[in-house]
Amino acid sequence: MRGAVRFARHVTAVLREVLQLKVEKPTLPAETFAQRATALEERLDQLIHERRRFSDPDNARFAKRLRKHRDHLFLHVAELDATNNQGERQLRPAIITRKTNGCNRVEGGAEAHSILSSVLVTVALARHQRNIPVLDFLTALQRASGSPPALGPSCPLPA
Numbered sequence: 001m002r003g004a005v006r007f008a009r010h011v012t013a014v015l016r017e018v019l020q021l022k023v024e025k026p027t028l029p030a031e032t033f034a035q036r037a038t039a040l041e042e043r044l045d046q047l048i049h050e051r052r053r054f055s056d057p058d059n060a061r062f063a064k065r066l067r068k069h070r071d072h073l074f075l076h077v078a079e080l081d082a083t084n085n086q087g088e089r090q091l092r093p094a095i096i097t098r099k100t101n102g103c104n105r106v107e108g109g110a111e112a113h114s115i116l117s118s119v120l121v122t123v124a125l126a127r128h129q130r131n132i133p134v135l136d137f138l139t140a141l142q143r144a145s146g147s148p149p150a151l152g153p154s155c156p157l158p159a
């Protein structure tokens with residue numbers, strides 16, 4: 001168990017340093033940022049190396065997930081926030097409504113409310129961040145067969 005706690009603490013420490021470096025990025029010379037980012041990535045790579053043996057299955061799964069998403073570290077994408085705080089804040093009014101207006105009195109109502117509020121908040125965020133018209137997106141979503149249209153900059157919606 002001691003190794004499991006140690007692994008979690010080491011990963012937490014690296015990720016906190018990554019968060020701090022992201023905050024400092026605008027004030028650092030590009031070379032300094034690159035050196036520090038590389039050092040942090042190397043530390044993370046050592047912690048999650050695929051040949052590393054984990055005594056705790058949860059840590060093994062977490063390391064595998066970190067390896068899988070290793071190239072998507074938010075450190076290198078300036079527009080990407082390192083937390084989901086904005087999304088949580090956007091969902092909060094819908095959650096309060098669900099809890100106070102009786103939407104969860106029956107299971108179907110709670111499920112319908114959670115799905116609709118999640119979709120609407122996501123669309124509202126996309127509209128705000130990417131200037132995608134909400135009605136156009138919802139229309140395309142309804143007509144989509146298979147997967148829904150993307151919310152990213154290459155969203156296939158009419159201008």
